Amino acid sequence: MSDEYDDDVVNRADDLDDDDLDEHGDDVNKVDDLDDDDLDDDYDDDDEVAPEGNRIVGARARAVVEHVTRNVAEDPDAIEVDVEERRGEVALLVTANPSDMGRLIGKRGRVIQALRQLVRAAGAAEGVKANVDVVE
Secondary structure (H helix, E strand, O other), X not given: OHHHHHHHHHHHHHHOOXXXXXXOOOEOOOOOOOOHHHOOOOOOOOOOEOOOXXXXXXXXXXXXXXXXXXXXXXXXXXXXXXXXXXXXXXXXXXXXOHHHHHHHHOHXXXXXXXXXXXXXXXXHHHOOEEEEEEEO
């Protein structure tokens, strides 16, 4: 029985490439027993949580809108994003300096169209229908 075991170990060792071994010759694909202390605690969930413990609806979509609009606008401090929930949807209302309105809308509305696509994708990741409107 020990001969079968030795043959099995040799066959598995022959199947390993140099990329599968670390500097000590150990198999890097082998899963060790991990404790919770061994896991990296730096991962933070992107969902915002309200003080009462409820998830804020549309938080990811709002973050996308704020990031893009503040980077497009000449006066990023004047950008305000309000969230309204309507019939199971989230409407993000962007208020900006009047001089930045043209930059936010873009030629033929291409900037706002692209922003709307991004927001729809961010909302879909949360399971929410999201839309953006620029208000004066």
